[in-house]
Amino acid sequence: xxxxxxxxxxxxxxxxxxxxxxxxxxxxxxxxxxxxxxxxxxxxxxxxxxxxxxxxxxxxxxxxxxxxxxxxxxxxxxxxxxxxxxxxxxxxxxxxxxxxxxxxxxxxxxxxxxxxxxxxxxxxxxxxxxxxxxxxxxxxxxxxxxxxxxxxxxxxxxxxxxxxxxxxxxxxxxxxxxxxxxxxxxxxxxxxxxxxxxxxxxxxxxxxxxxxxxxxxxxxxxxxxxxxxxxxxxxxxxxxxxxxxxxxxxxxxxxxxxxxxxxxxxxxxxxxxxxxxxxxxxxxxxxxxxxxxxxxxxxx
Numbered sequence: 012x013x014x015x016x017x018x019x020x021x022x023x024x025x026x027x028x029x030x031x032x033x034x035x036x037x038x039x040x041x042x043x044x045x046x047x048x049x050x051x052x053x054x055x056x057x058x059x060x061x062x063x064x065x066x067x068x069x070x071x072x073x074x075x076x077x078x079x080x081x082x083x084x085x086x087x088x089x090x091x092x093x094x095x096x097x098x099x100x101x102x103x104x105x106x107x108x109x110x111x112x113x114x115x116x117x118x119x120x121x122x123x124x125x126x127x128x129x130x131x132x133x134x135x136x137x138x139x140x141x142x143x144x145x146x147x148x149x150x151x152x153x154x155x156x157x158x159x160x161x162x163x164x165x166x167x168x169x170x171x172x173x174x175x176x177x178x179x180x181x182x183x184x185x186x187x188x189x190x191x192x193x194x195x196x197x198x199x200x201x202x203x204x205x206x207x208x209x210x211x212x213x214x215x216x217x218x219x220x221x222x223x224x225x226x227x228x229x230x231x232x233x234x235x236x237x238x239x240x241x242x243x244x245x246x247x248x249x250x251x252x253x254x255x256x257x258x259x260x261x262x263x264x265x266x267x268x269x270x271x272x273x274x275x276x277x278x279x280x281x282x283x284x285x286x287x288x289x290x291x292x293x294x295x296x297x298x299x300x301x302x303x304x305x306x307x308x309x310x311x
Contacts, residue, residue: 012047015087018080020047021059025077027147028066036102036147088289099291100129106143106151109136110234111278114253115168116152119302123295130291143283149292150282152299154251157277161284165296167303168278170251174212174271175264177244187247187267190214190221199240199248200230212249214271221271249273278303 012020023033024044034041052059059073069077107116112134124130135148143151143162157164187193193212200209209230211222225247229240238255241248242263258264280296282288288296 012043012050015084017047017051018084020044021051022077022080022084023147024048024060024067025069025073028068030067032147085289098129099127099289099294101289101291102131102133103291103295104133104135104148105295106135106137106146106148108152108154108234110254111152111154112136115303115306116299118306119298123298127291127294130295143281149289150280150296152278152280154276154278157279157281162281163284164279164281165300166277166279167300168307169275170253170278171275172249172251172273173255173266174214174247174249174268174273175241175255175259175266176247177242177263178265180244180246181265181267183244186265190216190223190268190271193223193225193247196225197246198225198227199237199246200227201237201248202230202232204232212247213273214268215274216271220274251276 020033020037020039023036024030027033027036030044030048031041034044037044048060055072055076057072057076058070059076061068061070061073120132124132143149151162154170184196185192187196198212202209209224209227211224214221214223227246229245231237231240234254237248238250240246241250241255242258247267252259255264259266280299282292282296
């Protein structure tokens with residue numbers, strides 16, 4: 012194994028904290044990965060990794076060497092990509108919120124992959140907070156307010172949100188005309204996976220943001236179940252408009268309290284601050300930003 016391949020392999024072991032996962036990512040036998048690391052440590056004359064039964068971590072020397080490897084590998088990829096005709100290639104791992112991806116990204120993916128035939132896209136779906144570096148993910152698509160982190164957040168859209176319910180629910184509980192008239196109403200609860208807390212309903216009233224917690228017959232953690240609960244008439248809910256556009260057109264759902272809308276939800280693409288963008292990540296970020304802009308404009 013040449014030095015550059017050994018650097019790439021070592022960086023993947025550090026990021027994945029696992030010989031087995033690094034082997035899976037690179038398509039190499041685990042024995043080859045182990046042998047290559049031993050050769051690298053012998054050539055450098057230092058111990059690069061601390062290995063336990065549960066995890067692999069870099070030593071102080073290993074952390075310093077990892078940072079140098081990233082800089083060298085990024086410079087090489089940038090230099091090669093600068094030449095005319097050099098197309099982005101390789102495996103691109105992205106983590107997405109599924110409903111967003113299916114609505115805004117999936118329709119245009121055939122064109123993206125046709126333009127970049129050297130890119131292989133691996134898409135995983137969840138709403139949890141992902142450690143991009145440790146889990147080997149190049150970028151993540153998320154909506155809502157973001158926690159502080161070392162990730163770079165590239166804004167791509169602001170999603171209009173609204174409060175809605177079924178006609179049957181409103182016939183039973185009444186159509187609320189203002190925030191005060193929500194007394195006696197119920198909501199479908201959206202529960203945070205990380206904290207277990209129910210998100211309150213939010214309303215803009217002039218320059219003021221007001222929050223209100225209503226009793227919930229049903230609380231869920233996933234957007235698909237949340238939408239199902241609304242459509243079953245189990246309560247009021249606040250959702251991005253694109254989720255329920257067809258329901259509103261057909262009359263299956265009715266928007267209420269439109270003079271007191273919830274705040275719009277930002278959508279962002281996240282990627283590690285510590286790493287220079289590879290050509291395949293850069294073209295994906297640029298394409299995804301354009302997809303959100305064009306589809307949001309059509310729907311607006």
